[in-house]
Amino acid sequence: MTDAPARIGLIGLGTMGGALTLNIAEEGFPIAVWNIDEAVTRAFPERAGELADKIVPCMTHEELVAAIQPPRAIILLIPAGEAVDQQIAALTPLLDDGDMIIDMGNANFHDTNRRAREAGGVNFLGMGISGGEEGARHGPAIMAGGRPEDWARVEEVMTAVAAKHEGEPCAALVGPEGAGHFVKAVHNGIEYADMQMIAEVYGLMRDGMGMGAGEIAEVFEGWVESPLRSYLIEISAEVARATDPETGKPALDVILDAAGQKGTGRWTAIEAQHLGAPVPAIEAAVQARNLSAKVADRAAGEALFGPGPRPLPEGALDLPTLQAALIAGKVLCYDQGFGMISAAGRDYGWDLPLPEIAKIWREGCIIRSAMLDDMAEALAEDPDRNLMMAPYFSKFLVDGEHALRTLVAQAAMAGIPVPALASGLAYFDAMRTARGTANMIQAQRDYFGAHGFDRLDGKDIHHGPWAGHGL
Numbered sequence: 104m105t106d107a108p109a110r111i112g113l114i115g116l117g118t119m120g121g122a123l124t125l126n127i128a129e130e131g132f133p134i135a136v137w138n139i140d141e142a143v144t145r146a147f148p149e150r151a152g153e154l155a156d157k158i159v160p161c162m163t164h165e166e167l168v169a170a171i172q173p174p175r176a177i178i179l180l181i182p183a184g185e186a187v188d189q190q191i192a193a194l195t196p197l198l199d200d201g202d203m204i205i206d207m208g209n210a211n212f213h214d215t216n217r218r219a220r221e222a223g224g225v226n227f228l229g230m231g232i233s234g235g236e237e238g239a240r241h242g243p244a245i246m247a248g249g250r251p252e253d254w255a256r257v258e259e260v261m262t263a264v265a266a267k268h269e270g271e272p273c274a275a276l277v278g279p280e281g282a283g284h285f286v287k288a289v290h291n292g293i294e295y296a297d298m299q300m301i302a303e304v305y306g307l308m309r310d311g312m313g314m315g316a317g318e319i320a321e322v323f324e325g326w327v328e329s330p331l332r333s334y335l336i337e338i339s340a341e342v343a344r345a346t347d348p349e350t351g352k353p354a355l356d357v358i359l360d361a362a363g364q365k366g367t368g369r370w371t372a373i374e375a376q377h378l379g380a381p382v383p384a385i386e387a388a389v390q391a392r393n394l395s396a397k398v399a400d401r402a403a404g405e406a407l408f409g410p411g412p413r414p415l416p417e418g419a420l421d422l423p424t425l426q427a428a429l430i431a432g433k434v435l436c437y438d439q440g441f442g443m444i445s446a447a448g449r450d451y452g453w454d455l456p457l458p459e460i461a462k463i464w465r466e467g468c469i470i471r472s473a474m475l476d477d478m479a480e481a482l483a484e485d486p487d488r489n490l491m492m493a494p495y496f497s498k499f500l501v502d503g504e505h506a507l508r509t510l511v512a513q514a515a516m517a518g519i520p521v522p523a524l525a526s527g528l529a530y531f532d533a534m535r536t537a538r539g540t541a542n543m544i545q546a547q548r549d550y551f552g553a554h555g556f557d558r559l560d561g562k563d564i565h566h567g568p569w570a571g572h573g574l
């Protein structure tokens with residue numbers, strides 16, 4: 104315990120809140136904490152060890168508020184949704200004008216927009232955090248949304264606890280109101296797509312090439328030393344290498360093939376539709392999780408139609424092909440995510456700083472990757488261009504195109520589902536097709552609904568000579 108008033112407060116000593124509290128304390132900022140289950144708060148100083156003297160455990164909201172130096176800043180790290188509104192409602196009557204609530208959970212950015220507008224005298228920041236428990240403890244990436252003057256008040260704490268890339272903190276204000284939570288949601292959308300593509304390549308090695316978890320671990324370990332170097336490849340190698348202590352089997356072989364989701368990937372896909380932003384790899388990844396949950400239906404399908412995945416013909420795919428295809432797929436995931444952020448910046452008038460966002464993601468977060476430094480550079484050169492068209496990244500696509508095409512074709516022939524990689528390829532093909540097929544769609548719409556169309560020659564004729572038109 105410390106006698107000095109705490110510099111900041113935090114509600115929610117779970118996975119993220121507990122770890123972030125220790126991080127804040129370790130950086131030298133006294134912090135007051137409250138948790139809904141009092142027993143967790145009481146036990147926390149013991150967990151904090153030698154950091155306990157920087158931590159003020161509080162049993163009531165009143166105690167929490169009294170322990171923080173005004174103007175106060177209180178972080179919420181609790182489940183998104185109703186719990187956040189409840190905590191805001193409980194805190195607001197106890198706070199003074201100019202105090203601030205910071206929601207660092209994975210809020211839906213529409214909720215954050217609303218909360219910022221409803222905040223009244225109590226200021227509100229919506230702040231996305233990424234990096235899981237390890238990141239929160241030793242350096243997460245932080246994406247803040249709100250007013251610059253509110254960010255300025257907590258910037259010292261946030262930049263101290265954030266991950267650093269060559270000394271530069273991976274924490275910044277990215278825009279007003281819900282902008283931070285929007286950017287965090289897109290981060291998670293990219294995370295979904297990247298994870299799904301890795302899982303698809305794992306499936307090709309396991310079902311198509313007959314490789315065991317240990318061999319697959321070795322492949323991922325090798326890819327860590329390549330343009331695929333990223334946190335997600337590193338942890339994929341580790342999970343493939345792990346053994347289940349219960350059975351002695353590879354851990355992956357005893358884990359149910361049904362992935363959970365808390366909402367951010369789905370929100371990204373929904374929001375992309377509202378924005379008209381094409382993010383097919385992200386959508387495919389969300390759908391793959393939805394499909395994975397249909398465990399009984401998939402078993403019934405296998406019983407009726409026979410197993411989907413069949414071994415690939417000898418030599419149909421090799422490891423360099425998988426690697427090059429995954430590199431191309433990864434570029435397409437980020438291209439789609441940054442494209443969506445750019446669309447939101449325009450639509451919501453937020454002017455989101457794409458190069459800055461790429462910089463925040465270079466360390467600490469789940470999608471950190473060797474590519475992000477080059478992405479930041481490419482976006483700084485021209486924030487309006489598609490990332491996939493920047494020379495550094497277009498080269499990966501040129502080099503990986505044949506591999507991606509071969510992978511998708513072979514997977515289709517062997518009945519191995521690769522929805523994210525396949526949609527990445529379709530996106531790539533669509534993005535290099537100057538004359539597409541939407542002329543047919545326009546003609547159909549005009550035929551049945553007199554919706555009109557534009558002509559290639561620009562003439563002021565907007566309806567076709569369809570039989571029945573105009574009756």
Ligand SMILES: NC(=O)C1=CN([C@@H]2O[C@H](COP(=O)(O)OP(=O)(O)OC[C@H]3O[C@@H](n4cnc5c(N)ncnc54)[C@H](OP(=O)(O)O)[C@@H]3O)[C@@H](O)[C@H]2O)C=CC1
Nearest residue numbers: 115116117118119120139140180181182183186208209235
């Ligand atoms: N885990 C992760 O990798 C990441 C999570 N996040 C986000 O951070 C937030 C917290 O996640 P995480 O730490 O993983 O979750 P946990 O479930 O580990 O912790 C949730 C915390 O919130 C408390 N809590 C639960 N319900 C309520 C409520 N109704 N009112 C007040 N407090 C409540 C819990 O208390 P008690 O345990 O006593 O019930 C606990 O302290 C979420 O929004 C999550 O999406 C963001 C980035 C990464």
Ligand SMILES: O=C(CO)[C@H](O)[C@H](O)COP(=O)(O)O
Nearest residue numbers: 233234363364365366367469
């Ligand atoms: O924000 C996160 C990582 O960046 C959280 O771990 C989040 O829970 C991941 O999303 P989901 O639970 O839907 O897989």
